[in-house]
Amino acid sequence: MIEWLDGVWARALTVRIVEGGDDGGPLLDRSVLAELRGAASIEAVRALTTTGRFTRDVCRCHGGPSIVLLDEAGDVLASAALHSHGSVSWERSRFRNDLLTVDPTGLQLFLAEQGVPGQLTSFLAPLAELLNLYEGSPQFRPAGVAGQRYLTERAVPDVLHPALVALTGRQCGELSEGQVAEFGRLLVAAEPAPDARATALLSWLGRLPIPAEALWGEGVLVRRLLADLAGPDIATAAVQTRTGHGAMGVVNLLMHVDDDGTLAAAVAPTLRALFPPPT
Template structure:
């Protein structure tokens, strides 16, 4: 079983880059079960997909293929079946792919975690400045040492600070939380509480990711393992979306993602 780059519009499978190749029989069996168990949607996604699973026989002849369409949606032989499958255990599927080197799997968890934590943004999109925004700082678990610097700023302004301002905040936070693991835990929990997308991407989220940039990935992963809350896990997903992941973050939050987003029971004859 191969996972290759590109969806329905990417040309012949043999000409595409191979993102991962599953050779172990038990791994292939697990991948097959994960990609064929679920419920049919009765429709197809309008996008071509960005990754394709290709199943070959022992002699290398293609048996069948399926394109992946976001979180948990797969389309087997789309031109023939015209019926996408929403798999029963999306978390397990994307974690399996990520573990075998398929890129950009962790960011796919952004949407289900946004729904789970009800982080859909309202109005205003960014935290207001002054007393109107004080409660937001508390609700987002912003470290108290940073409240004086952030209170006069809107969330949008917080995402566009100068290097001097960012360094000053980093120094304040480091003085209050010298341990990089503790500091990472504070920042991830804060990041994982921000509304999606504006504040989390371009407002306070940009500030937090800058502060996390000075912390080694191993310490960030340790913080995520030590406090596998939904908000911390969401913070890691946000970080991976913007700065990538070499597998360190995937390993750290995999168990939390499986717990937060369990498989959906599949009724008989639904796959």
């Protein structure tokens, strides 16, 4: 298979990243997410998608997006669907032999740099593992005295403790617009600088256990508070907060908002530092 890969890459003059995985229909009819023509960028994606360990097995999902190699005439030479974090399936129906890439972080960051959307959401599981954020019991923070320590552990801004201690984590995901607005006013009064508020909120969001609290409990409240901040302020916070929890907060946010690449670029150096290239 290595010889086959070497052969098709040697003939490839264009590389496209297209929507969909193995069930996405004709490759040339799909929406193009990115197109690479320069020798340096083609070599970079070649190395990132062909270096690693073959599993002699396949992922059971269809994957996506897909990498498509085109020859001089624009005809398809080969394709591969991306699966999970750093898993690549070259011509799955033919080889049935997925590749676990040696540098999954490099692959996801490279694709994000090319404008391929949604690439950084794949860091949710690696960050949860790194930061020990997989949930235990209880799934949601309890209210009252029993829940007070969680507010401290999660770096929740002190000004919000009196109001939040009366609520469970699940209830935080179900607050009215007026309640969220009041929390926002409390934050502004305590910290007028918007980038500093963004830093605090990302740190809080990045400390919530996966999946329940982070996605459906307190995480809902934090994302609603972040929605009141301007994108550049959140990006500034992402650049300045070079921590795992800050990065997790950005990844959580990226799962729920559209990003023009600004947030992805802001958090990329932190992710690269947390998951360095192989030596």
